Amino acid sequence: MSRTKPLKIRDVDEEIHQRLVQVAKKKGYKSRDEMLREVLTQIAYDEFQLDSEIRYRQFIEKQKQFMEWLAITVVEKSYSEIEKDPFTE
Template sequence: MPRVEVSYDTQEIPNRLTLMAKKKGYKSREEYLRDVLTKVAYEEYESEASALYRQSLEKVVQGLQAVYNTLLLNAELGLLKMPTEKIEREESSDGKNKA
């Protein structure tokens, strides 16, 4: 089997990688690195920060969609006037006041 080897001057990075592997539920550091490097090779790797950012954006979009749907429903029920209706109403009342 082809091998890829990486050397470090200290044990700090290998130790951190071992902890990350355990934290993510891998049986070994090698298994974790094999998975990560395979994703990198196929350009599927997404860092944790990128994943959290993407998830946050998705939640923001969902929240904005919910607010929009609520505003639209309130407008349809007549509980809320759309900005164009307000402008038209103000323009028509201005015309009456000028006459």
């Protein structure tokens, strides 16, 4: 196991402190400090993403898939309409 060093953050509002405790509990952590250690580790290794960023990336991916489906559908529809067009005979 690697060595640890204490890290202290000063002057945090009481409301923020309580909110962090609630969030940690809601997310299933044993403690606020356990959650903060995980978040700090993710930040240190550039793996941290906000929930909103994750949802945004998922939204963009779904939109991309829809646009691809729509393009394929339009092309297929266009070809089927061309086959039925009496002026192409």
